[in-house]
Amino acid sequence: MSDLTALTIAEARDKLSKKETSATELTNAYLAAIETANPVINAYVKVTADKARSMAKLSDEKIAKGEAGPLEGIPLGIKDLFATEGVHTQAASHILDGFEPRYESTVTANLFADGAVMLGKLNMDEFAMGSSNETSYYGPVKNPWRKKGSNMDLVPGGSSGGSAASVAAQLCAGATATDTGGSIRQPAALTGTVGIKPTYGRCSRWGIVAFASSLDQAGPIARDVRDAAILLKSMASVDPKDTTSVDREVPDYEAAVGRSVKGLKIGIPKEYRMDGMPAEIETLWQKGIAWLKDAGAEIVDVSLPHTKYALPAYYIVAPAEASSNLARYDGVRYGLRVSGKDIAEMYEKTRAEGFGREVKRRIMIGTYVLSAGYYDAYYLQAQKVRTLIKRDFETVYADGIDALLTPATPSAAFGIGDQDMAADPVKMYLNDVFTVTVNMAGLPGIAVPAGLDDGGLPLGLQLIGRPFDEETLFSLGSVIEKAAGRFTPAKWW
């Protein structure tokens, strides 16, 4: 059984087409693995075993008839942020208590149309707000990785912590995730998995619970670069239901995996060399540079002067958009309702009880920066700085740079309940310092595992591409993967 869950999507696809296994066998293997592991890892907030088995049965019938789709019979985990028809969709929040949408998100509909099987809904930071998966109403997810000789529980990163942990612990073949400031790439880096945030507009946002609409993008977390490419091909589409979905054909990303990177110009932005950055991160970055150079890429030092302003600008823009998006949770149309003496008190009590602390904090910040008298000083200023951040990237790309190489995170996974992070929200926010620039500029970014730190925990490198040039990221990512190897945690659960 466990051999089946160790297969990558590409390997499982191969075995399914050769009839060496069936979608039902594969699905049952994952359901068994989840049953053992989930009480410990807490990656799933809802396991849809019956639905998974019936979807797998349908897949087996299609395979038998020779009508298999590109993801036929592949068992996936779905982040709780994606609307799934008739199935638990709560953004890991109490305020969406009992919500089961009557519609399917475009991304999940695309995956299921291609034959994928849904194993269940994955844990995450509440409304995707967090970098450790500790803000979930359903409790934290445990990272399948532990430090050598330690039994301390570590965070899997966030907000897609359930997605990353379930992929790393082999509790699904691949997972959907979303990224507003680093929520795909940071957890991927902290769990030794591959995560790609595509260009803004590549995946439809229709049916994804909104956090910050100008920054949110869906993408996959997978075991390796090829699997990420396979999943993105199915997730991405042109969708008339999302006005920001870009009218552009989805390329065959898998064909880019293993393609030569000879002659590509890779920029190394000096601003990503931060004060106090662990030496291990710097060493890893240098290794990445050497690997790409060995593969024939040309390394160029570049400057992105407004980098340090991306995180503060993000913490104005994202909460502002969130405060507006989350105004809809009022106890009237769906989810939790807490009664009050009048409608205003009902709203206030419902929102006080339904939202967790981090979500309230961001709604408060967002409401404040958008309030009369502060809009220009905060929001408008932040949006102007955002223009400058994007211009930095445009300048280096205009100079002929094909992609940029940076560290993915400033550190390896940290402990659940870390006191420093709990005491200072900004410390937690700094986890996204290398990833948030990419969202602010709408660019694609991929995190690829590149090595282990001294304690044996995975570390990742990030590649940032030109708009809609995910293919180059898959090519470069596969070079790093080939040189670094793949990383799987030792099973302790």
Place this chain on the structure above:
Amino acid sequence: MSVDSATVRRVAKLARIAVNDEDVTAMEAELNVILGFVEQLSEVDVTGVEPMTSVIPMAMKKREDQVTDGEKAEDVVANAPASEDHFFMVPKVVE
């Protein structure tokens, strides 16, 4: 810029989140840490810079002015905490 407890209460009211004294004290401190962090944006010279409106330059999508959806009252109220005859039920708002 920083916020005091009166501002925290006013913002909580705007955001429709009930807060008690303990919440206000905690939020005041947390919000000031965050506002202190974002303060550095004021040092950036943005003279002549247009604020970002769209990260990907694209024309506004339009569709045919046709009815393409609807007749789904049952679906619309399916998740409501309280509904009757396809209406959302709320506490009395007019005396």
